Amino acid sequence: MDVLYIVVPCYNEEEVLPLTIPEFKKTIVDLVTKGKISPLSRILFVNDGSKDKTWEILEKEHQEDEKVLALKLARNAGHQNALLAGLSVAKEKADIMVTIDADLQDDITKVEDMVDEYHNGCQIVYGVRDNRKSDSFFKRFTAQGFYKFMNRMGVETIYNHADYRLMSKIAVEELSKYTEVNVFLRGMVPLLGYKTSCVYYSRSKREAGESKYPLKKMLSFAFDGITSFSIKPINMIVGLGVFVLFVCILAAVYAFISYFTGNTDSGWTSLILSIWFIGGIQLLSIGVIGQYIGKIYKEVKRRPKYNIETVLDDNNKNN
Ligand code: UDP
Ligand code: MG
Secondary structure (H helix, E strand, C coil): CCCEEEEEEECCCCCCHHHHHHHHHHHHHHHHHCCCCCCCCEEEEEECCCCCCHHHHHHHHHHHCCCEEEEEECCCCCHHHHHHHHHHHHCCCCCEEEECCCCCCCCHHHHHHHHHHHHCCCCEEEEEEEECCCCCHHHHHHHHHHHHHHHHCCCCCCCCEEEEEEEEHHHHHHHCCCCCCCCCHHHHHHHHCCCEEEEEEECCCCCCCCCCCCHHHHHHHHHHHHHHHCCHHHHHHHHHHHHHHHHHHHHHHHHHHHHHCCCHHHHHHHHHHHHHHHHHHHHHHHHHHHHHHHHHHHHHHCCCCCCEEEEECHHHCCC
């Protein structure tokens, strides 16, 4: 029977974990009882450098229940890297892995449907929100704008899918061949291929604690996704260049007409305007190209994406 690992990134989640851990455990127990997964299935919490009591809570849970495993990253590596760290540890033991947020805003009862889809032959199953009623207007507006903007900028993502997904061992092993340092899983996973499907659910409110994705982080996440995935911004600069050239031709025609009608002085205004305009465009272009150079720089350095400090697994339990 297939071993399922639920991988849960946790950053400063001391308020929400006591509420959600029982639900995680119940999900495993239910699926084992129904004979859909092996009794060796586990929940693997990844503590992403939390500054609060998150790790203490996880250690205690691990002592009390063998279903709870925990991994501690040596520093805050970020949501995406925490997920990758968890998956890299889970894939050694698991046949199927589900990633889900610690706050359980995503409907964990859908794990069963995901497992069913896996048994139908899917290697990847995406959890997709069918509405955003529970989000505030602001969150809904910015989050939906995020997906639309990403797609327009040439990053193909699954609409309204975050990082709640099931992946088979094969899919995770293939994913680990993507050695890039700038990780954007929502763009990378669809690149893998395989038979995939979607499971729909409605997202609930965060029960406790605060969102770790305020607008500022979301914007930098979007910017990261775009610059690691797409050269569309560069193409847009080319388009802008063509446009400026066109404006220049019009300006030249205007200057000539002014010259032949003896109004040369008044041409000075348009000339100075174009100089400023072109200067601005050039600065902008250099800035964007600089962003790409920055990415190349980071890739070339090949820094480790995360450093594991401790692994609490079945082997080092002393009772
Ligand atoms: N998270 C993480 N590292 C970070 C930020 C967030 O592991 O640096 C985790 C967090 O604990 C949660 C998940 O990523 O399990 C999603 O964060 P959150 O629920 O705050 O985001 P939102 O649902 O508001 O988009
Ligand atoms: Mg959340």
